[in-house]
Amino acid sequence: MPRPENRANDQLRPVTITRQWLDHAEGSVLVEFGKTRVLCAASVTQGVPRWRKGSGLGWVSAEYAMLPRATHTRGDRESVKGKLGGRTHEISRLIGRSLRAVIDYKALGENTILLDCDVLQADGGTRTAAITGAYVALADAVEWLRAKGALAGEPLTGSVAAVSVGILDGEPRLDLEYVEDVAAETDMNVVCTGDGRFVEVQGTAEGEPFDRKLLDGLLDLAVKGCADLTRIQLEALAVPPVNR
Amino acid sequence: MPRPENRANDQLRPVTITRQWLDHAEGSVLVEFGKTRVLCAASVTQGVPRWRKGSGLGWVSAEYAMLPRATHTRGDRESVKGKLGGRTHEISRLIGRSLRAVIDYKALGENTILLDCDVLQADGGTRTAAITGAYVALADAVEWLRAKGALAGEPLTGSVAAVSVGILDGEPRLDLEYVEDVAAETDMNVVCTGDGRFVEVQGTAEGEPFDRKLLDGLLDLAVKGCADLTRIQLEALAVPPVNR
Amino acid sequence: MPRPENRANDQLRPVTITRQWLDHAEGSVLVEFGKTRVLCAASVTQGVPRWRKGSGLGWVSAEYAMLPRATHTRGDRESVKGKLGGRTHEISRLIGRSLRAVIDYKALGENTILLDCDVLQADGGTRTAAITGAYVALADAVEWLRAKGALAGEPLTGSVAAVSVGILDGEPRLDLEYVEDVAAETDMNVVCTGDGRFVEVQGTAEGEPFDRKLLDGLLDLAVKGCADLTRIQLEALAVPPVNR
Amino acid sequence: MPRPENRANDQLRPVTITRQWLDHAEGSVLVEFGKTRVLCAASVTQGVPRWRKGSGLGWVSAEYAMLPRATHTRGDRESVKGKLGGRTHEISRLIGRSLRAVIDYKALGENTILLDCDVLQADGGTRTAAITGAYVALADAVEWLRAKGALAGEPLTGSVAAVSVGILDGEPRLDLEYVEDVAAETDMNVVCTGDGRFVEVQGTAEGEPFDRKLLDGLLDLAVKGCADLTRIQLEALAVPPVNR
Amino acid sequence: MPRPENRANDQLRPVTITRQWLDHAEGSVLVEFGKTRVLCAASVTQGVPRWRKGSGLGWVSAEYAMLPRATHTRGDRESVKGKLGGRTHEISRLIGRSLRAVIDYKALGENTILLDCDVLQADGGTRTAAITGAYVALADAVEWLRAKGALAGEPLTGSVAAVSVGILDGEPRLDLEYVEDVAAETDMNVVCTGDGRFVEVQGTAEGEPFDRKLLDGLLDLAVKGCADLTRIQLEALAVPPVNR
């Protein structure tokens, strides 16, 4: 199975990061990995959850969701079903952990930043696009706090980006789109910091269990992909934020 | 209180209708009434709900929701709270009824079209923008069915559009944005067909009860606004749909 | 289709308002519009919801529900299903808004009055009967507060009553009962104050969209019906409340 | 603590059974034990729950609930809370078991009778009033089925009634009202058939554990009370049902 | 139907009480009535529920649940279904009431002891095993509090044990196992204090209503069974608790 649109195995899909896509949010990004489109909104609130009050430390968390018609066939709304599915929970937790890996809670002060990652259209890699876009929205929200004089230092200790990799026909491929994801024998999501260290490594054998050599190949490819995404994030953030 | 950006009392905000905003949905529209932005996706499924099976008649319904950070301050997700709020229910029902008013179920055949209206950004008038955009997405979904040869006739008996009107400082204004909505003494949502008849009239005294003369003025203004929106819908639909 | 029991088109069904139907509630009314029977109980509590604390203002709200066998065929309990349906939400909100239209929050002081409107038997017009009866229960609860010396003035700025109107065979009819409601082409619920102004106007085309002339006819009829109901409310309230 | 209104220890409160209180239900009773008022509605449906299909046997069950303002201070609606409380579940199950004790499923045929027992006002003994009234509604529903020719024999093998008994100041009392119930050291609900046998015996030490002699005294009193209630049920049923 | 394993009608199954089965809980017991196996864990927390704060009184409550594969065929998890069944509620409440019958709240001080009774394997009599085992876990938790110097006196005013009795082939049998329970005409659960008084008596006619003579026979048998269980509890508690 060849890659759609003749992509090379180690090539990302076209990635677009549009900042300030929303007017009200303290940070907001529409991130696109090919046809995958995720809206990331950062909401700042003064104060922290109850269990953290008085600690002088801030908090960052995330919620992930998909619009019902993000997918090829419509899915039922979780709000109508009355409960969150396991997948939603799992990805929300993953995004939150990934972002917290580059946060200095003390410098953030007793402020909370909540990242809402809503998938408008899904074509594989929604969780990795969400993490990559959410970091940029988070950075803008941090600037917003800085402009208010509400920070006690630099809360961002680095950047994070995420990418999926997988084995198809025995070969590692970077940034799987939907048709590849479905066909992959092994699927791995990797979250890296901007300096190339690992925050999360989640690999799953969808078919055959995989050996150490394949695992090593996947990790190499993922590190490369995250480095590419880090560059794209930096470019997006290089433009000064429009005044609001 | 003057209108923001010197709008005339009988003037709509800038309205934009972008068709085929999504790749998977059978019809999709990003509709904007000023800063209010609603994504309307039409999903076609063969067959109808159980209570309608074997009737030869089709079905159209709608679900409305708001992204948590569509608003000035973030709202909790209804999926996390585990239940739909009354406002969500009420607006979903209103959109469904409005669209069904221009549907010939027999011509639709035993097909279901579900309209998802997700508010990406809210600045007043989200329900009227949703109805106005959803009609266009519905029309595209009907064309999609027609192209498949799945229709038993023309299911659209007309068009629908909706607009809000309200009284501020004793005067009727068209298409209230958020700051006006909050300040309005009376608030009315009106759904009209393209030929100027009423589908829904919902008026509420927020402060003082209103008299017949004010009501008449509001209705006149709403009819005018719906006519303007009908023209914008027709222009948007005049362009032939891009092949997919 | 002639009206059941030879009612004139502008004639209400027999309306009965029985005050103090319950022993514990601060105000209670069994209201009957023909076979429609709604029990309205007003519960007074000192204090207001959290978001209103310290404002010096009172609060009034309502909850509407139907007993499972109020209807011709039994409906499932919402408590058993674990969630409120959209219709229940919508009507509860309507009743609350209608009553609040005649409340001076300042005069009420930091007290809350909650109106429970439970439909014991349904034969069309349950929401309009509920509003009409709830007003009387509210008035009794206000008297109860006055007797306690807990008011800061006169909280009632007027009275409210509500009635349904509809088009059958092209003609407007007042106060539809169930068989008429099902057959109506257009259905409208109107809430008026005792001095004939509008609090809510909710009209829906069930079949054909309706034109301005029909709308005007319906509004005329509704205003007349609300005036009749206002008279009946006043008569019911003329009798001094029995001491408890 | 003397009994309110000088009741004798072995005396019931005034008991009223009003049949056909509702127009739609196949059987309906407003039962009053003093100020306790329960509306019992019997709903007949053809067919039985899935697990019983094809067995040739019928089914009888019950649901108990309380209106929010049945009590001295308003209780939250279970439909709003989104779940049934333990007490509601427990009493619903008790009523169902009690009625099924006098049902011949075979004679009932594959029909289901569901008894809704809604407490309109509570003053102690709501569950025993519910059972006593529900039996009469059930008997009317059985007659309704008989008139339709839908029975395979006589489904009622007897009658059931229920009463509460308790110990106050060391002495057994019959049919406790609310103030007594709260003060009772031991509280027992007993369900008997018309021929004086036991269907349910549920005794609870609220304070001190009780000995065999007290238990025997309570049982004697309960048997007497059930016999009185059986007589009242028979009198209520002696009048032929009004034709509908 | 003879008793399995030739048990005499008035004979308990082999009963085992293993204390300190868990390492973290302040009291814990694995109780076995034949193949029925219930894990009872007592959790102590400082403070009491909100409605009891400042009263100087303690609180004891219980939660009962069954592992999905405790039974012959697997049952769905209540956590997955999202609500507690009526039976679970009912038994949790019964266990709580039974234990509270031997608690002096004042001596307990403002401490709460919560008993979790989780059925690992079910073979009839799970609620009576739970009560019998929970008492022992409660006693250990009380000792734990005493060792902390957190008590204001002796909170245990006695002991409680519970047993089921039933009628099979017209004869009373003690401590029914599953196959007997299913076949029993009448089923009764009795909770007694160590000095032979009653805390709860819950008898249900599963088939034929039962007369006073049978009831008396069942009560006699239950009192005997509870006395046997009291002896077994005392033996289990005679061993001093292992230091932790």
Next chain:
Amino acid sequence: MPRPENRANDQLRPVTITRQWLDHAEGSVLVEFGKTRVLCAASVTQGVPRWRKGSGLGWVSAEYAMLPRATHTRGDRESVKGKLGGRTHEISRLIGRSLRAVIDYKALGENTILLDCDVLQADGGTRTAAITGAYVALADAVEWLRAKGALAGEPLTGSVAAVSVGILDGEPRLDLEYVEDVAAETDMNVVCTGDGRFVEVQGTAEGEPFDRKLLDGLLDLAVKGCADLTRIQLEALAVPPVNR
């Protein structure tokens, strides 16, 4: 921080696998990793979930839960809260995927095996103990199906075991217990097949992001630990199952 009880960094806690701990389940294992104790019950049902019917393929899934007092301080029951937490969902899905990695669906035929993994006591590593124990229960359930003649071949293509590894004070440690888990900088759960290939690799930086060298060290250690567990599983399965 030295390891409790002088464990070597590459040493497992004492691991015990007790088969047939339950009488009703088709396979059941009490697995202990030190003080962590998980009850794994395999339930066989004929047939498969609806979406798989008629495919000729079997299905295996898992549900994970924790008793409320498995932990040092009691957690609320998810059945009482009315929804599953994210962690529960996530682990249930992980166990299911891990077991399915060694299943030949065709050989299993249209049978479903559901593994319930209930944590009776938690001291770190509950998910890895659950996977390791569940495999053994699954193997017994497969034997049960084989004895029934219900298999179409050998459904087990291998074995699976799982272990946690983590970095403390910069050094990799195997099979973390609770106090170590809390202190670890990086935490990884690894699921391997008996032949040493990977099924799942889930690593998370709790504090500092980790580099490739540490990751490699953790993977080496995990592979070793899984090999040890595989040996213990084989020993446990070497004993022929007791006849039931």
